[in-house]
Amino acid sequence: xxxxxxxxxxxxxxxxxxxxxxxxxxxxxxxxxxxxxxxxxxxxxxxxxxxxxxxxxxxxxxxxxxxxxxxxxxxxxxxxxxxxxxxxxxxxxxxxxxxxxxxxxxxxxxxxxxxxxxxxxxxxxxxxxxxxxxxxxxxxxxxxxxxxxxxxxxxxxxxxxxxxxxxxxxxxxxxxxxxxxxxxxxxxxxxxxxxxxxxxxxxxxxxxxxxxxxxxxxxxxxxxxxxxxxxxxxxxxxxxxxxxxxxxxxxxxxxxxxxxxxxxxxxxxxxxxxxxxxxxxxxxxxxx
Amino acid sequence: xxxxxxxxxxxxxxxxxxxxxxxxxxxxxxxxxxxxxxxxxxxxxxxxxxxxxxxxxxxxxxxxxxxxxxxxxxxxxxxxxxxxxxxxxxxxxxxxxxxxxxxxxxxxxxxxxxxxxxxxxxxxxxxxxxxxxxxxxxxxxxxxxxxxxxxxxxxxxxxxxxxxxxxxxxxxxxxxxxxxxxxxxxxxxxxxxxxxxxxxxxxxxxxxxxxxxxxxxxxxxxxxxxxxxxxxxxxxxxxxxxxxxxxxxxxxxxxxxxxxxxxxxxxxxxxxxxxxxxxxxxxxxxxxxxxxxxxxxxxxxxxxxxxxxxxxxxxxxxxxxxxxxxxxxxxxxxxxxxxxxxxxxxxxxxxxxxxxxxxxxxxxxxxxxxxxxxxxxxxxxxxxxxxxxxxxxxxxxxxxxxxxxxxxxxxxxxxxxxxxxxxxxxxxxxxxxxxxxxxxxxxxxxxxxxxxxxxxxxxxxxxxxxxxxxxxxxxxxxxxxxxxxxxxxxxxxxxxxxxxxxxxxxxxxxxxxxxxxxxxxxxxxxxxxxxxxxxxxxxxxxxxxxxxxxxxx
Numbered sequence: 001x002x003x004x005x006x007x008x009x010x011x012x013x014x015x016x017x018x019x020x021x022x023x024x025x026x027x028x029x030x031x032x033x034x035x036x037x038x039x040x041x042x043x044x045x046x047x048x049x050x051x052x053x054x055x056x057x058x059x060x061x062x063x064x065x066x067x068x069x070x071x072x073x074x075x076x077x078x079x080x081x082x083x084x085x086x087x088x089x090x091x092x093x094x095x096x097x098x099x100x101x102x103x104x105x106x107x108x109x110x111x112x113x114x115x116x117x118x119x120x121x122x123x124x125x126x127x128x129x130x131x132x133x134x135x136x137x138x139x140x141x142x143x144x145x146x147x148x149x150x151x152x153x154x155x156x157x158x159x160x161x162x163x164x165x166x167x168x169x170x171x172x173x174x175x176x177x178x179x180x181x182x183x184x185x186x187x188x189x190x191x192x193x194x195x196x197x198x199x200x201x202x203x204x205x206x207x208x209x210x211x212x213x214x215x216x217x218x219x220x221x222x223x224x225x226x227x228x229x230x231x232x233x234x235x236x237x238x239x240x241x242x243x244x245x246x247x248x249x250x251x252x253x254x255x256x257x258x259x260x261x262x263x264x265x266x267x268x269x270x271x272x273x274x275x276x277x278x279x280x281x282x283x284x285x286x287x288x
Numbered sequence: 289x290x291x292x293x294x295x296x297x298x299x300x301x302x303x304x305x306x307x308x309x310x311x312x313x314x315x316x317x318x319x320x321x322x323x324x325x326x327x328x329x330x331x332x333x334x335x336x337x338x339x340x341x342x343x344x345x346x347x348x349x350x351x352x353x354x355x356x357x358x359x360x361x362x363x364x365x366x367x368x369x370x371x372x373x374x375x376x377x378x379x380x381x382x383x384x385x386x387x388x389x390x391x392x393x394x395x396x397x398x399x400x401x402x403x404x405x406x407x408x409x410x411x412x413x414x415x416x417x418x419x420x421x422x423x424x425x426x427x428x429x430x431x432x433x434x435x436x437x438x439x440x441x442x443x444x445x446x447x448x449x450x451x452x453x454x455x456x457x458x459x460x461x462x463x464x465x466x467x468x469x470x471x472x473x474x475x476x477x478x479x480x481x482x483x484x485x486x487x488x489x490x491x492x493x494x495x496x497x498x499x500x501x502x503x504x505x506x507x508x509x510x511x512x513x514x515x516x517x518x519x520x521x522x523x524x525x526x527x528x529x530x531x532x533x534x535x536x537x538x539x540x541x542x543x544x545x546x547x548x549x550x551x552x553x554x555x556x557x558x559x560x561x562x563x564x565x566x567x568x569x570x571x572x573x574x575x576x577x578x579x580x581x582x583x584x585x586x587x588x589x590x591x592x593x594x595x596x597x598x599x600x601x602x603x604x605x606x607x608x609x610x611x612x613x614x615x616x617x618x619x620x621x622x623x624x625x626x627x628x629x630x631x632x633x634x635x636x637x638x639x640x641x642x643x644x645x646x647x648x649x650x651x652x653x654x655x656x657x658x659x660x661x662x663x664x665x666x667x668x669x670x671x672x673x674x675x676x677x678x679x680x681x682x683x684x685x686x687x688x689x690x691x692x693x694x695x696x697x698x699x700x701x702x703x704x705x706x707x708x709x710x711x712x713x714x715x716x717x718x719x720x721x722x723x724x725x726x727x728x729x730x731x732x733x734x735x736x737x738x739x740x741x742x743x744x745x746x747x748x749x750x751x752x753x754x755x756x757x758x759x760x761x762x763x764x765x766x767x768x769x770x771x772x773x774x775x776x777x778x779x780x781x782x783x784x785x786x787x788x789x790x791x792x793x794x795x796x797x798x799x800x801x802x803x804x805x806x807x808x809x810x811x812x813x814x815x816x817x818x819x820x821x822x823x824x825x826x827x828x829x830x831x832x833x834x835x836x837x838x839x840x841x
Contacts, residue, residue, distance in 0.1 A: 002431055003389060133393045137400065155387050158431060162383065170686035170727075173662050173679040175734035179689055187689040194716065197347075198384035205341050206387065206445060207372035207401035 002158050003132055009279050010052040010125075012286045013225040015134030017233075019126055024233040025276060026122035028240045029115055034251040034259055038114040040269035044276045045121035051280035054128035061124030062117055069113035076109030077101045082254040108253040127157065140208070155199050156192065163195065164188045225286070228279035235275040243268055290360040292453045292485035293317040293340055298354035300335060300344055300509075309335040311510040313354070317487060319452065322479045324496055325489040326513075326520070326531050327506035328750040329720050333489035334380065336506065337455045340487065341377040342368035359452045373402060375453040376446035380461065380748060382438035391417075391433070391441050392426045395448050402449060416448040419474055421467075435462040435682070436650030443471065447478065454478065454486045460495060461747050464649040464776045465811040472496055491750055492777070494533040494815045497521075498550035505531060521547035530751040534779055534815040534827050541831030554819040563834065613637040614738040614770035615661055615677065620670035622656055622794075630656045632794040633670070638739065638770045643761070645781035645802060646774040647812055648791035654774035655682070657791070658741045661772070675738025682743045684727035688715030693726060697733055705729035721753030728760065739770045746777045758784055782806050782814045782825035 005011060010018050025048075029041050049058035083102025090099040132155070167187055171178040203209075243249055248268045252258045293315065300310040310332050317323050325333045338344045342363045345352040356363045359374025376398075379385055388394040395413040404412070417423040422440050425433065433441065439462045447454060454475070460468035476499045478484045490496050497503065503520035505513040505528065513523045524531040525540050525547060532540065535554050536547035548554035615638040622631040631653045638644055646654045659665040660672050662679035680687075688696050694711030702708050705725055710718060718726060724745060732740065740761070746754050754777075761784055765771045775781050781788055781802060788805040790798035790812060798805050806813050807822030816830040817823075824830035 004429075131389065133388045133390070136388070140401070159384060166681065166683060166686045167689070169659075169664055170681055170683075171689075172664055173681065173731055174687070175676065175678070175731075175737075183689045190691070191716070195384060198379075198381065199387065201343055201347055201368075202379070202385045202387055204343065204347060204368035205372050205375075205377040206398045207369050207449075208397075210367075210369040210372060210401055 002161065003128060003130065004054075005131070006053040006129070007287045008052040008054075008129065009225050009228070009282055009286050010048070010129045011131070012223065013229045013279075014138070014220070014223070015130050015132075016138040017226045017229045018130045019135055019138075021229040021233045021279075022122050022126035022130065024236050026119045028236050028272065029118035029122065031240050031244065032249055033111055033115075033253070034249045034265065035111055035114060036259070036261055036265060037249060037269055037272070038111065038118055040273055041118045041276075042114065042121060044273045045118060045125060047273075047277055048280060049121070049125050049128070051277065052125065052129040054125065057128045058121055058124045061127075062121055065117060065120040068120075069116045072116055073106075073109040073113040076112055077105040080105040080108065083257075084255045085257075104254050104257045107257045111253065152196055152199060152203075156196055159195050159199060160188055160192055163191065223285065224282060225279065228282060232275050232279045236272065239268070239271050239275060291316050291357070292319045292321065292359060293487065294355075294357045295336075295339075296355040298339065298356050299352070300339060301351045302335075303349045305350070308509050310339065311508065313509070313511055315504060315511065315514070317453075317485050319485055320479065320483040322476070322486045322499055322501045323488070324493065324500040324503045324517075325487060325506065326493055326503055326524075327489075328530060328752060329748075331506040332509035333506055334457050335509070337377070337457050337487065337489060339363065340453070340455050341375055342366060342371040369401075372398065372451075373449070374451055375455055376449060376451035377455045378443050378446040378457060378459050380457050382435060382442045382462065385442040385445070386430045386433075386438055389430060390426075391422060391428050391430060391444075394430055394441055395426075395444050398445055398449050412448050412450075416444045419477075420444045420447075421470060434651050436464065436467060439463060440467070440471070447484075450482055451484060454484050454488075456486065456488045458489055458491065458748055460490070460492070462650070462744070462776075464647075464652075465778065466649055468495060468776070469811065472499055475499065491748065492779075493531065494535060494779075497533060498552075517549040518546055521549065535819055538816050538819060538827040538830045538834070541827055542834035544834070548819070551815060551818045558819070558834075612640075613674070614640045614642070615674035615772070616672070617657070617660070618671050618673075620660060620667045620672060622653070622660065622665065623668045630794055631660075631667070634795055636789065636796060636799070638674075638772060640738065640770055641765050641768050642770045642787060643765050643785045644770070644772045645785035645788045646772060646791060647776070647778070647781060647788055647805070648797075652791040653794045654791055655743050658743050658772065658774055661739060661741055676735055677739045677741060678731040678737035679741045680724075680727050680731050680743065680745060682747065684720075684723040684745075685715065687727040687730045688723075690715070693718070696726065697729055701729060701733050719753075720748055721750075721756065724749070724753070724757065725760075732764075736767065737769055739772060740764050741772045741774075743774045744776065745773060746775060746780045754780055754783075778806055778812060778814045779826075782817075 025041070025045065029038060032038060046055065046058065049055040078099065078101070081100065083104030085103040086100045087103050087106065088101040090101065093099045164184060167184045171184060248264050250260055295313050295315040298310055298313045299308055301308050313336065325336065327333050335344060338348065339356055340358050342358065344350065346368055358371050361371050361374060363371065386394055388397050392413060395416050396409045399409040399412050417426055420440050420443060422444055425437060425441065430438070430441065439459065443459050460471055463471060472495060475486055475488070479486050488496055497517045500517050503513070503515060503517055504511055505520060505524070512528070513520055515523060521532065521536040525536060535551065539545065539547050539554065544557070548557055617634045617636040620631055620634040621629070623629045634657065646657060648654055656665065658679055660667055661674065662677045690696055691714055692711065693707060693713050693715055694702065696715065699708065702711060705728070707722070707726055707729060710722060715723065715726060745757060749757070761771050761773070773781070773784060785802045788800065788802040789796050790805055803825055806825055807817045814825045816827050817825050820830050820833065824833050
């Protein structure tokens, strides 16, 4: 998942604002449990990705994340014993004891899976649409350690992606069946620490963190898109708080699963989607 | 003014390592001095540069004793980021040295880190880009750059702040001879006009000795020689022949002294003794016009072709007697979607057992041709035919997926490659040469390949490892496999290849015996060929000619 500059409102926004917007959207997803709200948020993420012209990349990331979500959905009913409606009695299982699978735990597993997909979608959108160079500059003003962490986070993805491509090519040069993909992934992952050290060493010798102040005259004025995405993020936070305090989302997974859909809930979904997607409607000044 | 670099009894051991990487190193580099660091693989060159940049011990940990000052800053009390203000550093692997998304941002990054204003950053970026010839790349994404381009951009980022001290670890290893010479020219200008002290670690010493004020040779982490270039070459002739330049070796084998530091000096020395080396190298005048019976070689190697050319017999492949080619490209085009045309109608055949060097500038299409041969790429137009192709890509570490060398190959294959003793080591802990041998053993395992292709196998390799690789490739060719090597290393190509294909703008612009291609060029030529006007490519053959010349004269 490598950033590419596109003509979109999200791309035209300063990295601090656009990344904050993506993170807020992910936090909002973590604060809700109702499947309709989460489904609405997932749809919003996909529409936002389409608005940012990175829908294919985000969809691809979600496709890669699908096995993780499915695993989450499958594991939850095996480890969570709560719930009144037993749908399968698996008997005595070593280390786990008596294993009864409940409908509530199964349904909640689905909720968790949906939430995982929304969060991964938000970060895929961040990777694809937020300029890592701008992000690096933005973090530089905060603190050296956080900046270094951000730098490694933004640089390691493309470095490891290139490593994986090279290793995959090398495996194709070997006679017989190529090594399984998991072996390549394992090799890349085991070399990640060494690569991170190399990248961090480069940041050090380029003087990263040496000057605590921002370059003189380097600031640029806040654009309409910067303001729109900050306002959108603020509105999402306010709606999230209001929904929590006002109990707009009536959801209970245990002891019996209850996820009623009423006008207030639908209004909440609509408000979240409208706030999240409104900044994309403004297409003035989106070219770079 | 204080020394640009000062080491006082510096010793260093990496965490968990049994032996010292640096041992009691004493070194002073004056402002504006140009110092070349020489030594074999693992001699401590890179560690010394990392210590000078402050990364040792701040970043790598380990045990450090002694005192090191870079640009007047004591590395025990100053962080690497502070030392970066006075020292620009370039490591070997350019891929991990690019931290921004565009070339312009990459060059601006060190200046912004130092708090420079927008105007100063913009000026610095433009100047560095112009000096290094990367101005056309400024708005390119760094993800789309080739290895050579990445290296020049990384060098630009190291030098953009006009540091007092430049610490460069094999900056030309990924560059073609033209770009390598241009880069050394830039370093020389930086050194002469800006007064920047340059410390340059290099394996191909013939490229940079003429620019150096001093050469410091390291052996097992200790300074073995610290002298001017001529003094170093004299020392190398007696104590470290593997560090001799081809020119010095040529003179040593011919029984001449002192060893020449540059081609110009060698030619002048020969001319002073009345030996005409041939002023017009391109037409091979001088020696090339004379019979060279002693240099003839039956196996079709470079020396053999050189002598055949000297006798006026044109070299040509006998198409009538040739067997089915091991590899054939016919009218092959590679046109990238939304990008450049990399190969343009390439027609090329390689016979079984043939030894071919592919040369050309960065981006000429050498790696693409090898990838096509191995089936990693499909041509846009045209066909590629051949038997099994074993391709060793540029980074030999990419072939090892396990935590033990012994898990990469069966024991008998490991033993056959001479790697049995390393079975319990982690592949990442192997030296460059050992890693290359392991990669070759992995790609050669199984059915004997019809073609063995290697992409830049000598990058960062010392001469001992190169000689071992030459032996291995010779054995492969002797067993009937065609061997194709893409390389920027003219000396290696001359020693290995019977035929050299020079690629330019995506197609072969020269395809002839190695002696013809590497004898008459300005850039794509060995040092021996440049000294002797193209009469011989390798020091051994050149020395034979020189000895005979003395007798004739």
